[in-house]
Amino acid sequence: MVFCGNSTEESELHHAQIHLYKHVYNFVSSMALKSAMELGIADVIHSHGKPMTISELSSALKLHPSKVSVLQRFLRLLTHNGFFAKTILPSKNGVEGGEEIAYALTPPSKLLIRNKSICLAPIVKGALHSSSLDMWHSSKKWFSEDKELTLYESATGESFWDFLNKTTESDTLGMFQDAMAADSKVFKLALEECKHVFEGLGSLVDVGGGTGVVTRLISETFPHLKCTVFDQPQVVANLTGNENLNFVGGDMFKSIPSADAVLLKWVLRDWNDELSVKILKNCKEAISGKGKEGKVIIIDIAIDEVGDDREMTELKLDYDLVMLTMFNGKEREKKEWEKLIYEAGFSNYKIIPICGFKSLIEVYP
Numbered sequence: 001m002v003f004c005g006n007s008t009e010e011s012e013l014h015h016a017q018i019h020l021y022k023h024v025y026n027f028v029s030s031m032a033l034k035s036a037m038e039l040g041i042a043d044v045i046h047s048h049g050k051p052m053t054i055s056e057l058s059s060a061l062k063l064h065p066s067k068v069s070v071l072q073r074f075l076r077l078l079t080h081n082g083f084f085a086k087t088i089l090p091s092k093n094g095v096e097g098g099e100e101i102a103y104a105l106t107p108p109s110k111l112l113i114r115n116k117s118i119c120l121a122p123i124v125k126g127a128l129h130s131s132s133l134d135m136w137h138s139s140k141k142w143f144s145e146d147k148e149l150t151l152y153e154s155a156t157g158e159s160f161w162d163f164l165n166k167t168t169e170s171d172t173l174g175m176f177q178d179a180m181a182a183d184s185k186v187f188k189l190a191l192e193e194c195k196h197v198f199e200g201l202g203s204l205v206d207v208g209g210g211t212g213v214v215t216r217l218i219s220e221t222f223p224h225l226k227c228t229v230f231d232q233p234q235v236v237a238n239l240t241g242n243e244n245l246n247f248v249g250g251d252m253f254k255s256i257p258s259a260d261a262v263l264l265k266w267v268l269r270d271w272n273d274e275l276s277v278k279i280l281k282n283c284k285e286a287i288s289g290k291g292k293e294g295k296v297i298i299i300d301i302a303i304d305e306v307g308d309d310r311e312m313t314e315l316k317l318d319y320d321l322v323m324l325t326m327f328n329g330k331e332r333e334k335k336e337w338e339k340l341i342y343e344a345g346f347s348n349y350k351i352i353p354i355c356g357f358k359s360l361i362e363v364y365p
């Protein structure tokens, strides 16, 4: 007879082990997604126009014949994770009543199709690039060091900004800007819901506006609005605008061009509270010509562990550690945003959710 022990204890232990192992191997799902993006599986299925069998996919992707079964196993995990859907087709190999499995795109894998107006492949590439991942092996050392150093600096000896800005063969600045631009294109949909925020403005400066993807979208919707994309000189150096859109290089910690409104999208999360207050104070200065009518428009994350579901909170908390380890930045809860806003001398604010997981905060002097 086999002794089974206390079954509740045993089942608890098994659940705990499954939970722990699942988190240990989460990286496999991320890297399998990256492989799918690099192979261009979504592009191939999209060009084919209908679900594809493994043999059709392998030949379209020009895989080595030994990798057909490998692809099948990658697709099994990716399908389980919601990136592809299996459909059953009648077999083409002449077997009466035979069936074959074909793989179709799902809404998340459609976001990886290149040359579409919204394509998030650059986010997968940038977020899962070795420059974002390798530093994690140094976290134990980092915990015993000076608190002002980011994990990235502790691991590599330079800040992520310095790494981006130095000229390298792999063009990491370009990769980072592509990832930001890809994320910003999603803003096109959000602009419909928050059009009222920009109505009535005569001028807008997009601080840390990168290559100007968001400003161009705003400018298309509001052609008479005078728009300025303000970013580091090396980011805007070769960019050209038009009559109502210009690019200005500078340092937001020194001064920001004047306008009716300042936009800060995906910027304050890169900085700690002290530096964020400094940026916000410079924004207040930039809109002061309009007196009480000017405003600052922040687009960023607001953590809400009570109101959001588990998946959303997990994404926001993951992002918080990305910001912490790379930039000493942070994702903030609503009350932290409020503290920052009042500390920078503003008197009021309004917050609305946009783009699924972001928030738009209108801040008034």
Ligand SMILES: C[S@@+](CC[C@H](N)C(=O)[O-])C[C@H]1O[C@@H](n2cnc3c(N)ncnc32)[C@H](O)[C@@H]1O
Pocket: 180, 181, 183, 184, 207, 208, 209, 210, 211, 214, 230, 231, 232, 235, 250, 251, 252, 253, 264, 265, 266, 267, 270
């Ligand atoms: C995370 S990106 C956001 C880009 C853009 N707003 C978007 O949503 O796609 C942060 C931007 O801040 C810019 N930046 C960093 N330091 C800056 C500074 N001192 N002055 C102006 N821009 C700066 C970076 O070059 C980068 O384009």
